[in-house]
Amino acid sequence: MNNARALFSLNDYPVQPQIIHAPQRKVLSVKNVCKSYNAQQKVLNDINFDLHAGEMVGIVGRSGAGKSTLLHVLNGTHTATSGELLSYPEVGLPRDVSGISGRALNEWRSECGMIFQDFCLVPRLDVLTNVLLGRLSQTSTFKSLFKVFSDDDRARAIALLEWMNMLPHALQRAENLSGGQMQRVAICRALIQNPSILLADEPVASLDPKNTQRIMTALREVSEQGISVMVNLHSIELVKNYCTRVIGIAQGQIVFDGHPDDLNPDVLQQLYVDEISQLH
Numbered sequence: 001m002n003n004a005r006a007l008f009s010l011n012d013y014p015v016q017p018q019i020i021h022a023p024q025r026k027v028l029s030v031k032n033v034c035k036s037y038n039a040q041q042k043v044l045n046d047i048n049f050d051l052h053a054g055e056m057v058g059i060v061g062r063s064g065a066g067k068s069t070l071l072h073v074l075n076g077t078h079t080a081t082s083g084e085l086l087s088y089p090e091v092g093l094p095r096d097v098s099g100i101s102g103r104a105l106n107e108w109r110s111e112c113g114m115i116f117q118d119f120c121l122v123p124r125l126d127v128l129t130n131v132l133l134g135r136l137s138q139t140s141t142f143k144s145l146f147k148v149f150s151d152d153d154r155a156r157a158i159a160l161l162e163w164m165n166m167l168p169h170a171l172q173r174a175e176n177l178s179g180g181q182m183q184r185v186a187i188c189r190a191l192i193q194n195p196s197i198l199l200a201d202e203p204v205a206s207l208d209p210k211n212t213q214r215i216m217t218a219l220r221e222v223s224e225q226g227i228s229v230m231v232n233l234h235s236i237e238l239v240k241n242y243c244t245r246v247i248g249i250a251q252g253q254i255v256f257d258g259h260p261d262d263l264n265p266d267v268l269q270q271l272y273v274d275e276i277s278q279l280h
């Protein structure tokens with residue numbers, strides 16, 4: 001069991017953030033990935049990077065640059081038009097997870113968990129059940145039909161909710177939560193799948209400063225436990241405060257990949273050139 005898999009185990013609870021020093025194990029290699037939704041536009045154009053355990057990577061770029069598309073392609077919700085996504089398991093050989101389907105794709109989506117912009121919670125179900133739904137891909141069809149979850153799953157869901165200060169809301173319907181609370185539940189649901197990679201698509205887009213800080217701190221704690229976190233952000237300040245690495249995308253291409261401290265005015269100009277020129 002690696003650090004990521006040990007995360008939030010009941011024995012270790014409460015979580016003690018563990019500082020992990022580079023270099024870390026490679027978990028994913030993105031090679032020459034392109035994505036087009038139609039013949040007119042290449043939304044992702046020759047994307048290449050390696051992802052390592054425990055990294056907290058901010059993805060930045062102007063609206064429409066391709067940030068969401070990148071996360072969807074990594075998680076398999078959208079299929080890459082070309083290129084490879086090499087997943088490096090703890091044991092065994094790397095395998096290309098682009099273009100997989102069926103059960104293999106479900107397994108990959110558990111391994112590479114995603115928090116979607118609209119949370120994707122089931123409004124009429126309570127918070128605890130919403131978190132447990134994250135276990136469905138690892139539960140038999142019969143059990144998932146009747147929402148039968150093991151005691152271990154329940155205990156883990158409760159531990160995650162407690163970590164996120166959401167336990168008092170466990171029996172409340174998801175539809176009655178605030179945006180920040182929904183985001184916290186969505187994080188718990190992604191984590192109950194024991195991912196080695198966690199993708200978050202603009203998780204603080206509509207949150208107030210307190211909830212923003214809470215969510216970003218939680219994501220950083222997750223990364224400190226050895227899970228690779230990739231998070232789409234519109235705030236350079238948040239990238240500098242929370243991320244260990246930043247990937248800048250402009251028109252579907254990576255134009256910067258490095259430490260947040262190295263984001264200089266030239267890079268920012270390149271990333272946000274259209275938005276800046278529109279202000280003048």
Ligand SMILES: Nc1ncnc2c1ncn2[C@@H]1O[C@H](COP(=O)(O)OP(=O)(O)OP(=O)(O)O)[C@@H](O)[C@H]1O
Pocket residue numbers: 037043061062063064065066067068069070
């Ligand atoms: N499902 C889709 N079908 C067709 N085009 C799409 C689809 N999803 C995104 N696009 C287009 O791909 C481009 C990149 O969109 P994407 O959502 O990845 O950008 P983004 O950088 O995440 O933007 P934002 O910051 O506004 O969320 C845009 O031109 C968008 O219109």
